[in-house]
Amino acid sequence: MSINRRSFFKVLGVTGAALATGEQLNASPQNVPDKEFYGVLYDVNRCVGCRSCEYECATANNLPEPPDDIEPDRKTDEKHRTVVNEHNTSKGVFYTKVQCMHCNEPACVAACLTQAMYKTKEGPVTWRGNKCMGCRYCMVSCPFDIPKFEYFSPNPKIEKCTMCFDNKVQNGESPACVTGCPNEALMFGTRRELIREARRRIAEQPDVYTDHIYGEHEAGGTGWLYISPVPFEELGMKTNIQKASYPELTKTFLYSVPTVFVLVPALLAGIHQATKKSHLKEEEDEN
Numbered sequence: 001m002s003i004n005r006r007s008f009f010k011v012l013g014v015t016g017a018a019l020a021t022g023e024q025l026n027a028s029p030q031n032v033p034d035k036e037f038y039g040v041l042y043d044v045n046r047c048v049g050c051r052s053c054e055y056e057c058a059t060a061n062n063l064p065e066p067p068d069d070i071e072p073d074r075k076t077d078e079k080h081r082t083v084v085n086e087h088n089t090s091k092g093v094f095y096t097k098v099q100c101m102h103c104n105e106p107a108c109v110a111a112c113l114t115q116a117m118y119k120t121k122e123g124p125v126t127w128r129g130n131k132c133m134g135c136r137y138c139m140v141s142c143p144f145d146i147p148k149f150e151y152f153s154p155n156p157k158i159e160k161c162t163m164c165f166d167n168k169v170q171n172g173e174s175p176a177c178v179t180g181c182p183n184e185a186l187m188f189g190t191r192r193e194l195i196r197e198a199r200r201r202i203a204e205q206p207d208v209y210t211d212h213i214y215g216e217h218e219a220g221g222t223g224w225l226y227i228s229p230v231p232f233e234e235l236g237m238k239t240n241i242q243k244a245s246y247p248e249l250t251k252t253f254l255y256s257v258p259t260v261f262v263l264v265p266a267l268l269a270g271i272h273q274a275t276k277k278s279h280l281k282e283e284e285d286e287n
Helices: 005-020 052-060 107-111 137-141 191-204 246-250 259-286
Strands: 038-043 083-089 092-098 117-119 125-127 186-190 224-227
Touching (some): 052 083, 107 117, 107 137, 107 246, 186 191, 191 224
Parallel strands (some): 038 224
Antiparallel strands (some): 038 186, 083 092, 117 125
């Protein structure tokens, strides 16, 4: 499907106007929350490595079952939105669950040219396939290396944890991994409640937990929060994540780089939208 000449120059004109007026083109997340974000608290001390969360996630989201054997340092992929890894630490064996962190100000959302990556007002970060143009900037921008692309699919998608937003959270339910955890290692609630609970556990058992809530400040704050008996670097977690949100780095971007670097991505986004509209019009004409 090709874009016609008139549509092309219309897109170019709109993009140029945005640049001329200094308007930032999707340089920050779209949503300003009108209520508290939801999140999940993961207590490493309570996790027994049963991987029920993996199986519940697969069932709830129509994904393949996870493999029987646990390989060291597994990562999420296009078939598995969450994985549990085993770690030998200074205090013995502990497990960590890996999934999208659902940042308060997600870098993937700020990098997405078409708003396919979307921060909901409830907190979960979702992917909207009807808006995606396949640029995969979300993958490059994520500091936690989470979004995965279905390279071998005829109709590829970006796969990541959505915190079961569409099928659970919107209906007033907890994410599937939370309800499926037999040892209450996972707790669903508002971020404020989760931080309060995490601080309570740390204060009441200082000999058990390290004095650090991972995700409270990392990357500007995340929806998934962790407490642990050992330092988080022993669990293979990234501890070099900056405290400020990554979209903060883009606030002055449009005013400090050559126009071409801003114009080309914005132009591609506009072409994607114009092409989609042209395609829909042709389908209507055929009907």
